[in-house]
Amino acid sequence: MKDVIGIINDTMNADELKDLTKHRSFGSIPFGGRYRLIDFTLSNMANSGINNIGIFTQIKSRSLLDHLGTGKNWNLNHLYILPPVIKPGENLENFGDVDYFSKHIDFLEKSKEKYVLLANSNCIYNLDFNLVKNFFFDSLADIVMVYKRVENTKDEKVINLDVDFSSKRIIDIAVEPNNSTGDLYCNIIFMRKEMFLGLIDYCVSRGLKDFIKDGIIPRLKTFRVMAYEYNGFYGQVKTLLNYYKLNKALLEKEVWDKLFINDNPILTKVQHEPPAKYVEGNLVENSLIANGCVIEGKVINSILFRGVKVKKGSVIKDSIVMQKGIIGENAVIENTILDKEVQVNNDVKVISPLNYPIVIERKTEI
Template sequence: MKKVVGVINLVDEKNTLSELTNHRSFASVPFAGRYRLIDFSLSNLTNAGVNTVAVFTREKYRSLFDHLGSGREWDLDRHQGGLFFQPPADEERRNSGDIHSFYENLSFFKRSLSHYVLVTNGQLVWNVDFDQIIDEHEAENADITVVYKPCDDPYTSGSHYNVLYTNDDERVDRLNLGVEPLPGDNVFLNTFLMKSSLLISLVEDSIESGKHESINEAIAANLDRYHVHAHHFGGYVTFIDSVESYYRYSMEMLDPNVTQELFYNTGPIYTKVKHESPAKYLESSNVSNSLIANGCTISGTVENSILFRGIRVGKGAVIKNSIIMQKCEIGEGAVIENVILDKDVSVSPNEKVISEDQPRVIAKSTVI
């Protein structure tokens, strides 16, 4: 699809995942045994034929660069279009709103031959048909189409999102930014479509007037001026904004109904390929209701857990209700329960790491 350029906007990411975002961006947090969070939105774009994608970043993007590389796995390593990384050009504005990132990259949009800009973020776990949204946008003759999901998640309590209100024709008449949603409220997924020329105009006007720090503020301030249509996304989507919600959504990946909808009902979800041997289950292993990635060697017991690549579980070790990221070593007789181990953690033989109430995060490269 040559008429759309994609943007994955990571500028307003929040570091709300404790140790998991100490050394990486939110979008590069591992998920579901082999993916990173950004894989979902990036795959959704390329599944819709969007072959020019810019990633707007702010900080801690080294692991993201390493993961995405040239974009080959998403068919974005190409001579025309492709994958573009856009870190902040002005260090003094590193902590400013995303409107400045769009302004710094206006030449990217002006050089593009695309008719539309499709903006999304990098922390949504979902599988959305962007072609359908584009068709609906044109059928409604909208200036801007925003994507929302009714809030039915108890884990959003105490969290702040952008909430939109519509009339009977699904036209947005109010957009409240940074509020705590009530059950049934329409949560704006920070995903929208508009003409490239309109985006350029909104950004230039915002900078000239000094009124808006974010592109969402600019949209909210112009609801009377433009036809802003709301698209209701009815599929599976996550609201990850805490360690607790990350843990809960990760555990949902053990439900075959969820994985069927997320990975098989629409387009494929791509990720960086790691060429490792299949997981090895030794005679003493006992594995149930778990995701085990390639390169693992299992000699102990694993229940209701997610193990990423290259993990070694010693004989007699027990892992329950936990998320173990790549290259961890679990010694013989160790017990891990209700815990998230970041990558390269080593647990000594017979050690016990158990969390009773909330999931506990063990930082990268910790030795226990």
């Protein structure tokens, strides 16, 4: 896919995730013990042979920049970080994705690739994008949007596609629908670069800000907008609850195998640390334990990132503990998300309601 430029949109905002995005962008939210959310989209692009990738970022991008570096961990030669460009009198809070794209239109125009693959940074999946490109040509499409059949989107802020299954053509798009079932849009679009630039220009000239709502939906009858069905595991992080549930889903073997046990590895920043150490008397059940952890207590149905220390007599259950967390002796953590470098003192109990996890802010001592 040397004729395809990859565009990753990391400009989303969500009040429901503000506890995790206070100091970082969506793409740099830790996930699954050793990854960041952006690793999935970035790895899928790299594995598919896309070598020229631009990432549109927010202001809070220091953590993302540190994670990505030069892109060598993804075997990339051309990785570009495209921060927001704000002119006097403009307010970043009023920006839509079209604003971010248009501010770097020169980057897109100067690229030599003929096609664009646009994807968000907050989605969990493993997909060979060559399949999407082949479908684009086979279906004579102007635009391809990737979707997945789902049973329930009622409690999530998503976009559903209304697909004519006989032709695979998209006949309607519902943003944050009220219905509980549908064809979930996977935040992946493939099209010719010329059309992508044309849609951006159309929106900018009319003061429109949303690429899908303002650029694509009004043209569903004009353009041949086709739907490619993805059958693997898929999730998108938009709320604290689905972030928690998607992490916990990795504890299921079927989910883990679909994401990680195949020929297309999910890559991340390499950090050399010793293996986890399990001290006599520990108990670990159905959990992901990253390198550098020291486990003296109990860890049940939980995910521990690199360098977490679980001291004697403590219990971690149905929780997520991010990098370098310290859980003191006889402490109890249940249904809770601990951000990086949180220290829980001896005998402290933090128990969140079931399915309503709370977040302990990074570097907090409790």
